[in-house]
């Protein structure tokens with residue numbers, strides 16, 4: 001199974017090093033998401049997801065200056081926020097899951113994926129949940145050039161996966177969302193754990209092409225969740241409860 005160890009911890013400027021077991025073939029010894037590194041295809045790569053209200057990701061509330069959560073000027077640690085760290089294997093399609101009994105997505109609102117310090121990359125803030133709606137399914141693309149992370153972005157496919165005949169709604173023509181009141185954290189029947197599918201693009205430090213993005217594009221028509229049979233029931237059967 002490709003789910004990576006999830007560590008949900010209160011945000012801190014310094015991250016614990018080496019909380020992830022290194023596996024065979026992993027030559028990347030950067031374990032903090034706030035360090036720079038170059039990777040090759042067999043490596044693990046650490047990145048973080050920060051959860052907070054949207055304005056917390058911008059410097060001085062100026063929404064044209066988005067900083068990395070690694071940048072201490074954001075002082076996320078002084079606000080209501082959470083961080084999850086992941087260490088997926090480069091170029092392997094992975095489905096990450098954020099599942100913590102203490103994690104209630106609508107108390108934060110948005111999430112940003114981030115890694116690196118001098119070469120800091122961060123995704124735009126993605127809406128996760130408010131008191132009305134919760135989005136549980138995301139695709140994150142990690143783009144590398146010569147093994148250095150260049151870009152992180154959310155890939156949307158409209159609402160093609162949004163089941164018909166259910167209480168799911170399509171928000172802004174891009175995210176399939178379910179009513180927050182139906183989530184287990186709010187006394188409802190639905191497991192609103194977040195599922196984040198990863199894809200890699202670009203090249204590693206030996207200029208080998210990273211192909212998993214190509215695979216995701218081609219697999220999407222068959223529903224990628226089929227690859228993760230043990231997650232499938234928890235991530236997609238939630239919709240069945242409405243049929």
Ligand SMILES: *[C@@H]1O[C@H](CO)[C@@H](O)[C@H](O)[C@H]1NC(C)=O
Pocket residue numbers: 062063064065
């Ligand atoms: C926000 O930042 C931009 C770029 O630094 C600057 O041009 C603009 O004046 C700032 N806006 C406010 C309201 O501070």
Ligand SMILES: *[C@@H]1O[C@H](CO)[C@@H](O)[C@H](O)[C@H]1NC(C)=O
Pocket residue numbers: 127130131132133171
């Ligand atoms: C929640 O977010 C949706 C989509 O952005 C928006 O339409 C709705 O008004 C928001 N609800 C609340 C209570 O903020």
Ligand SMILES: *[C@@H]1O[C@H](CO)[C@@H](O)[C@H](O)[C@H]1NC(C)=O
Pocket residue numbers: 097099100191193234235
């Ligand atoms: C989340 O955790 C709960 C309790 O441990 C478990 O029952 C549920 O299946 C988990 N959901 C996912 C998507 O892993």
